[in-house]
Amino acid sequence: MIATWKELNESIAGMSEADIEAALLAEASGKQRWTIIRRLHQRQCALRASRERAALKALCAKIADTPRPLPAPTTPSPYPGDPPAIPDL
Numbered sequence: 504m505i506a507t508w509k510e511l512n513e514s515i516a517g518m519s520e521a522d523i524e525a526a527l528l529a530e531a532s533g534k535q536r537w538t539i540i541r542r543l544h545q546r547q548c549a550l551r552a553s554r555e556r557a558a559l560k561a562l563c564a565k566i567a568d569t570p571r572p573l574p575a576p577t578t579p580s581p582y583p584g585d586p587p588a589i590p591d592l
Contacts (some may be wrong), residue, residue, distance in 0.1 A: 504525060504526075504529050504530070504533055504534075505529075505530065505539060508538070508539070511542060511543075515542070515543070516544050518546070519550075520547065520550045520551065520554070523546055523547045523550065524547065525545050527540065527543045527544065527547065528588055529552060530543065
């Protein structure tokens with residue numbers, strides 16, 4: 504359990520998502536200090552966002568390395584064969 508704000512600030516940078524979750528549950532079932540809960544939740548969100556961004560970056564890199572076929576035309580051409588010639592003005 505976190506005793507003081509100073510203790511929280513000294514330890515929060517080294518805490519994992521699981522550590523933050525445990526601290527949140529302990530604080531919510533213990534002293535219920537809103538400022539401590541809010542700071543823990545803020546850190547939890549930052550860690551989650553960082554993890555999710557890394558996963559998205561890896562997914563994008565994987566997709567970028569996968570060859571993809573060129574897209575087919577979405578509408579058929581109204582001109583059979585070659586398009587009509589543009590008249591000279």
